[in-house]
Amino acid sequence: MRERISYIMRTSHALLLRLYHDPRYDFGKVSVDYINRGAPGDRSTVIGERISRLEAGGMEIESAAGKTYIPYHRVLLILYEGLPMWEKGIKKDKERQSSVN
Numbered sequence: 001m002r003e004r005i006s007y008i009m010r011t012s013h014a015l016l017l018r019l020y021h022d023p024r025y026d027f028g029k030v031s032v033d034y035i036n037r038g039a040p041g042d043r044s045t046v047i048g049e050r051i052s053r054l055e056a057g058g059m060e061i062e063s064a065a066g067k068t069y070i071p072y073h074r075v076l077l078i079l080y081e082g083l084p085m086w087e088k089g090i091k092k093d094k095e096r097q098s099s100v101n
Helices: 012-021 090-098
Strands: 029-037 044-045 053-056 058-063 066-071 074-081 081-085
Touching: 012 029, 012 053, 012 074, 012 081
Parallel strands: none
Antiparallel strands: 029 044, 029 074, 053 058, 058 066, 074 081
């Protein structure tokens, strides 16, 4: 089973950069769920092959409609080979639980 690196990655941006640049990962096997106002359930998914740029504040995706900029604060979930690698709010919840115990 592939190592889950979500525990050392504090941000979606850091994880996406790691998955893009680290030769152990195939960026085409990445999928990102994000808030997309007006889409069914206000949520959309993009696969790694459609992410054309990773910038400091967001990612650029390509679709039939053209290029769209998605800020990282809209990212909800990052999957690799269908397995969750990062989910918005999970790190904060784990830190909060460990400080209570």
